Amino acid sequence: MSRTKSLLLLYIVLLAVPPKSSYAATLDCAGGIISDGDRRADLLAKCGEPDAKESHDEEIGEHFNTGSSRRIYVTVEDWIYDFGPNQLQRIVTLRNGQVTDIRTGKNYGYSKNSKPGQGECTEQLVSRGDSKNDVLSKCGEPTWQDSHQEELLERLDTGQVRKLFVVVDEWTYDLGPNRFVRIFTFRNGKLVDIRTGNYGYEQYRDEKRKTP
Secondary structure, three states: OOHHHHHHHHHHHHHHOOOOOOOOOOEEEOOEEEOOOOEHHHHHHHHOOOOEEEEEEEEEEEEOOOOOEEEEEEEEEEEEEOOOOOOEEEEEEEEOOEEEEEEEEEEEOOOOOOOOOHHHOOOOOOOOOOEHHHHHHHHOOOOEEEEEEEEEEEEOOOOOEEEEEEEEEEEEEOOOOOOEEEEEEEEOOEEEEEEEEEEOOHHHOOOOOOOO
16 A cells, blocks of 8 residues: 555544544632532632522432332532633532533623612623623612522433423512613523513612512
8 A cells, every 4th residue: 555545544544533522621710620520618618609609409200110210309509700800700510519510601700899780781781691690790789589480391311300490580670760670580590581661660760679
């Protein structure tokens, strides 16, 4: 076999080999590096408390041929770390206290000294997919908060059935009698809907009230 044919064959073989998956994401904090498999205690010791935290529960059911079944309860937490306006936010997911995912958010962090007002909250600043922390940083505290929980059933490819407990939060911003009320809906901490209500009220223009 000629050298040219050998090189061509080698090139074809290399193309056929799938590329190696990218290395697992890590989070580099002042106290050390966090990676998948680390525990909540490791994360707290190395990175401290997050700037924001969201959590929900999952229930996974398995049925066996013997007629027995098993249910696994999982608490899923997203810890959001904000390193300031020059860096993208980092999000760490824990399942039952163990790190299972580390990813980079789509938004940059925010200045700790900035105190946004409700009047600055517009659709140009806030978009679907934002976290509660993003909305708080852009719009400040809402005038009212309401929350409830929903249950969803999802059948997995493995035959297992997973019950998802979704926390639905509704934040209302009353911008005064000359502007429409803004209503944001979150599902498990992610903004999924933005809508406009009626005109606001005079008594809430300068005073923010929040229901439990």
